[in-house]
Amino acid sequence: MQRHLISAADLTRDDAVLILDTAEEMARVADRPIKKLPTLRGRTVCNLFFEDSTRTRISFEAAEKRLSADVINFAAKGSSVSKGESLKDTVQTLEAMGVDAVVIRHSASGAPYRLANSGWIDAPVINAGDGTHQHPTQALLDAFTMRRRLIGADAGLGRDLDGKRVTLVGDVLHSRVARSNVDLLHTLGAEVTLVAPPTLLPVGVETWPCEVSYDLDSTLPKSDAVMMLRVQRERMNAAFFPTEREYSRRYGLDGDRMARLPEHAIVMHPGPMVRGMEITAEVADSDRCTVVEQVANGVSIRMAVLYLLLGGNEPAGAQPATSHLRTEEK
Amino acid sequence: MDTHANPLNSDARPVLEGPDIARVLTRIAHEIVERAKGADDVVLLGIPTRGVFLAQRLAVKLEQVTGRKIPVGSLDITMYRDDLRMHPPRALARTEIPGEGVDGRLVVLVDDVLFSGRTIRAALDALNDIGRPRAVQLAVLVDRGHRELPIRADYVGKNLPTSLRETVKVQLAEEDGRDTVLLGAKSADQ
Numbered sequence: 001m002q003r004h005l006i007s008a009a010d011l012t013r014d015d016a017v018l019i020l021d022t023a024e025e026m027a028r029v030a031d032r033p034i035k036k037l038p039t040l041r042g043r044t045v046c047n048l049f050f051e052d053s054t055r056t057r058i059s060f061e062a063a064e065k066r067l068s069a070d071v072i073n074f075a076a077k078g079s080s081v082s083k084g085e086s087l088k089d090t091v092q093t094l095e096a097m098g099v100d101a102v103v104i105r106h107s108a109s110g111a112p113y114r115l116a117n118s119g120w121i122d123a124p125v126i127n128a129g130d131g132t133h134q135h136p137t138q139a140l141l142d143a144f145t146m147r148r149r150l151i152g153a154d155a156g157l158g159r160d161l162d163g164k165r166v167t168l169v170g171d172v173l174h175s176r177v178a179r180s181n182v183d184l185l186h187t188l189g190a191e192v193t194l195v196a197p198p199t200l201l202p203v204g205v206e207t208w209p210c211e212v213s214y215d216l217d218s219t220l221p222k223s224d225a226v227m228m229l230r231v232q233r234e235r236m237n238a239a240f241f242p243t244e245r246e247y248s249r250r251y252g253l254d255g256d257r258m259a260r261l262p263e264h265a266i267v268m269h270p271g272p273m274v275r276g277m278e279i280t281a282e283v284a285d286s287d288r289c290t291v292v293e294q295v296a297n298g299v300s301i302r303m304a305v306l307y308l309l310l311g312g313n314e315p316a317g318a319q320p321a322t323s324h325l326r327t328e329e330k
Numbered sequence: 331m332d333t334h335a336n337p338l339n340s341d342a343r344p345v346l347e348g349p350d351i352a353r354v355l356t357r358i359a360h361e362i363v364e365r366a367k368g369a370d371d372v373v374l375l376g377i378p379t380r381g382v383f384l385a386q387r388l389a390v391k392l393e394q395v396t397g398r399k400i401p402v403g404s405l406d407i408t409m410y411r412d413d414l415r416m417h418p419p420r421a422l423a424r425t426e427i428p429g430e431g432v433d434g435r436l437v438v439l440v441d442d443v444l445f446s447g448r449t450i451r452a453a454l455d456a457l458n459d460i461g462r463p464r465a466v467q468l469a470v471l472v473d474r475g476h477r478e479l480p481i482r483a484d485y486v487g488k489n490l491p492t493s494l495r496e497t498v499k500v501q502l503a504e505e506d507g508r509d510t511v512l513l514g515a516k517s518a519d520q
Contacts, residue, residue: 018421025406025422034459039409307409311419 022304040069063302109133139180162189170229342514354487359391378423385440401428410452447481
């Protein structure tokens, strides 16, 4: 594995499978009376959030604390950023305090990459979402959820998502989740189809390793998993579709549409959901919807990433789980 | 203890073969029953990788002796190692605690080779996070000495005096295709 986790595209198939397999073991810790491991004792991790977040921030914090790391939470709101402090100065302050890893979310695409390659700080950088660019741990937890649901927790160990058909629906243009998922799912051998109005597809989407469709109804029967994306108003600066009602009618998932999915297919959503817009309450609350499961899996995946990047003297090499080494003779 | 990180020179000689391993496991099973006065509350936990196979074999032997199914599981100690910062992170193995749990029971940890004792120290820490056994005992196939911590085994298949210039490699049919314990000189790159 590389030293930083900036983009899902940086992960090889072996890296990704190693993370998924490690997360499978981490998930078991949640079932124990003491949900804690001593692995990152003495390591300090800073959660650097320049953009609002509920799930991701809490999930990273839970993962760090379950691995016994010391956690510093930084939110731009209420910090010296509002006084005009730059990212560089903020990060150099953290460097001076001796943090061992930085988890960063930023509204500017490329901020984590800049941080990892700037020389401002000598610590692994984990991207927790940057603008419309990437959200690699979200893609990993989505792949983990798919593998568990479509293959099985134990049966999935060591396996990728070869041949699984995944449909991503909605605001692809503004979605870092979609970009990360297309990269990772392609790496894991899944067949990805994007379904969106033409106005919500980015320029150059034809070069992505996936299919594109404008017709949700014809795609649903051929899907093992369908992932609904939120329409990101906060990133919109123009009118991308006539009305919300029209969007929902053509690209929203309701009970009738869900019935067109194969029996085994699952409905996913990265959250936060806008009920009544891209997904109806009936679908969101159904057994097929994995939203809550995805949140739980997010903690396991982030524990796995933190362990593999920070648990040793260098990032883990991708090795099959079966070649587990444990020796006292070194 | 897993030893395929320790390539042996070709002059490695077997110190235990398949039938010997079967015999010592039979003896250990009888010793466990004797010391635990019937092994009513015994839970076997193997330390991956080869300790798990040994624990499963012991469970079969114990069932033959007692007529009862003995709960058997595995305990991965990777996250509790004291040398985590000295190597890249390792892939995790499975921790599988039997449904009966470990609270109030006699847990017998099972490993292939006892050497420095650091693995067993890690196993005791891991066990502490899982529950509170009535007592914890240790069964090993080979004790090669050179302890670095005040830890000893309760049941030993074979005491094997070794030098630090030697390496011990356990091979089991489930993982390696054959049963044998090899003693050889460390290869030059170690």
